[in-house]
Amino acid sequence: MRHEVTGRFLINARVSVLGTDLTAFTDEFGIYRISRVPAGRQSIEVFYSGLDPGRTTVEVVARRELERDFALTSRTRYGA
Numbered sequence: 001m002r003h004e005v006t007g008r009f010l011i012n013a014r015v016s017v018l019g020t021d022l023t024a025f026t027d028e029f030g031i032y033r034i035s036r037v038p039a040g041r042q043s044i045e046v047f048y049s050g051l052d053p054g055r056t057t058v059e060v061v062a063r064r065e066l067e068r069d070f071a072l073t074s075r076t077r078y079g080a
Helices: none
Strands: 014-017 023-025 040-047 054-060
Touching: none
Parallel strands: none
Antiparallel strands: 014 023, 014 040, 040 054
């Protein structure tokens, strides 16, 4: 996960699977891992203080890894 404008990794960004208690935080390289996500269509939300939250829907397949990257920014600060 990175800042869209600066390209810097976002450390401690919160990544959550909506409707569950599954949450992870990014490391110093912007990497996160969430285990045991139920198979099927899942909504993922990311939050980093000072930036606009991001949200996407992914299709999770049982026993398969899924990679999803996010780039966050602040529309208020940098324009839409």
